[in-house]
Amino acid sequence: MADSNSTATRSSRQAQPWTAPTAAGPVTATVRLPGSKSMTARALVLAAVSAGSSTLRAPLRARDTMLMAAGLQAMGATVSTGDDDLWVIRPQPLRGPASVDVGLAGTVMRFLPPVAALADGPVTFDGDPRARLRPMAPLIDALGRLGVDIDAAPGGRLPMTVRGAGRVTGGEVTIDASSSSQLVSGLLLAAATFDRGVVVRHVGPPVPSAPHLEMTVQMLRAVGAGVDNSTPDVWAVQPGRLAGRAWDIEPDLSGAAPFLAAALVTGGAVTVPGWPRTTTQAGDRLRELLSEMGGEPTLSTEGLTMRGTGAVHGLDADLSDVSELTPVLAGLAALADSPSRLRGIGHIRGHETDRIAALARELTRLGADVVEHPDALEIRPRPLTGGAFETYDDHRMAHAGAVIGLAVPGVALSDVGCTSKTMPQFPALWSAMVSQPEVEH
Numbered sequence: 001m002a003d004s005n006s007t008a009t010r011s012s013r014q015a016q017p018w019t020a021p022t023a024a025g026p027v028t029a030t031v032r033l034p035g036s037k038s039m040t041a042r043a044l045v046l047a048a049v050s051a052g053s054s055t056l057r058a059p060l061r062a063r064d065t066m067l068m069a070a071g072l073q074a075m076g077a078t079v080s081t082g083d084d085d086l087w088v089i090r091p092q093p094l095r096g097p098a099s100v101d102v103g104l105a106g107t108v109m110r111f112l113p114p115v116a117a118l119a120d121g122p123v124t125f126d127g128d129p130r131a132r133l134r135p136m137a138p139l140i141d142a143l144g145r146l147g148v149d150i151d152a153a154p155g156g157r158l159p160m161t162v163r164g165a166g167r168v169t170g171g172e173v174t175i176d177a178s179s180s181s182q183l184v185s186g187l188l189l190a191a192a193t194f195d196r197g198v199v200v201r202h203v204g205p206p207v208p209s210a211p212h213l214e215m216t217v218q219m220l221r222a223v224g225a226g227v228d229n230s231t232p233d234v235w236a237v238q239p240g241r242l243a244g245r246a247w248d249i250e251p252d253l254s255g256a257a258p259f260l261a262a263a264l265v266t267g268g269a270v271t272v273p274g275w276p277r278t279t280t281q282a283g284d285r286l287r288e289l290l291s292e293m294g295g296e297p298t299l300s301t302e303g304l305t306m307r308g309t310g311a312v313h314g315l316d317a318d319l320s321d322v323s324e325l326t327p328v329l330a331g332l333a334a335l336a337d338s339p340s341r342l343r344g345i346g347h348i349r350g351h352e353t354d355r356i357a358a359l360a361r362e363l364t365r366l367g368a369d370v371v372e373h374p375d376a377l378e379i380r381p382r383p384l385t386g387g388a389f390e391t392y393d394d395h396r397m398a399h400a401g402a403v404i405g406l407a408v409p410g411v412a413l414s415d416v417g418c419t420s421k422t423m424p425q426f427p428a429l430w431s432a433m434v435s436q437p438e439v440e441h
């Protein structure tokens with residue numbers, strides 16, 4: 001069952017003010033990270049729409065994934081999350097009435113409505129206040145055109161009720177998924193169980209987060225779905241029975257970002273064990289992005305080791321594929337020896353908070369010179385001074401503040417507890433990393 005600490009809403013959770021620890025010298029640490037949010041979410045959804053039982057080894061236990069588990073359970077699936085290392089999912093006929101709390105999880109709000117359409121009965125969705133502002137309309141419209149009956153708040157937002165009819169006809173549908181790749185992933189993950197499967201055609205400005213879409217396609221194929229993604233911006237899922245399976249969840253590589261960044265900031269070395277040789281996770285791009293910023297990555301059987309060289313350089317990069325890395329890279333950019341331009345990130349204004357505005361505001365407050373563009377951030381480093389750092393209920397804003405705090409004493413986060421969205425152990429892991437004495441090699 002979902003534990004209350006992991007699923008607590010922002011309003012039911014006390015803010016946890018936290019002054020980020022400053023590193024006394026180079027940090028040398030091995031940091032074992034929890035499972036990937038994106039893989040855990042997909043594995044749970046696929047397990048619930050498969051024909052047999054599934055297991056998830058090393059899943060992520062955090063607010064987003066516990067809400068996913070609870071949502072599926074509310075619709076009738078048996079989801080056993082009691083064992084930290086092995087979750088067991090037994091699919092059952094999906095049913096309403098049910099009520100799903102999406103929290104602030106994009107994965108829950110975009111992946112579960114298509115599943116709810118398969119339930120026999122109404123399923124209501126709502127979440128944190130900010131969840132009501134995140135883009136949902138293209139998914140609601142697409143499901144409507146696939147024959148699903150949905151009542152949503154004006155403008156196509158949460159709260160909403162999906163009046164599941166026990167089956168979905170499916171077929172071809174166009175969608176503008178430029179605001180989130182999750183709108184497409186959600187349709188695809190449930191589609192093999194639609195009578196006619198689905199053909200999703202994106203029309204509009206580019207869809208962000210290509211690696212996340214590739215993860216959706218690969219994980220669908222791994223449970224036996226026929227998926228054709230050979231035409232750009234078109235994804236077809238054949239109707240068919242999906243097989244339950246045993247999933248090994250990789251460590252969360254996007255969650256690795258602040259820890260690896262710490263190696264650059266302090267001129268130390270941080271190792272993340274279990275870094276996969278090949279992966280669809282967006283966070284794997286950290287190897288290349290952080291080496292452009294001055295780090296030296298080594299991938300070995302020990303995992304990924306990022307070494308700082310003592311220098312942090314600015315970064316000019318299109319982050320549209322890996323936009324969830326933006327907050328940490330922006331924090332690092334504020335400490336760099338040259339300006340940065342983080343481009344292609346307009347859609348992150350619809351993430352947990354408007355991340356472009358939030359980063360511009362908080363980095364400026366600490367003394368950086370930041371120019372905010374509709375879809376980019378320009379960061380010109382200047383000497384920073386500690387002070388208040390608002391986290392906006394956004395785990396990755398907290399990561400950014402922690403990274404700056406390594407070098408700037410007195411960076412006072414308004415709430416580090418928001419990291420429970422994807423890594424409840426973040427404050428403990430961070431403090432342990434910063435306090436580890438340097439080891440001479």
Ligand SMILES: O=C(O)C1=C[C@@H](OP(=O)(O)O)[C@@H](O)[C@H](O)C1
Binds near residue numbers: 039041107179181
């Ligand atoms: O499908 C997923 O697991 C995710 C897709 C991406 O969403 P967007 O395409 O909305 O950026 C990413 O930013 C998010 O953290 C996780």
Ligand SMILES: C=C(OP(=O)(O)O)C(=O)O
Binds near residue numbers: 324396
């Ligand atoms: C954008 C993110 O989350 P979500 O899955 O809620 O969209 C994120 O984790 O950076």
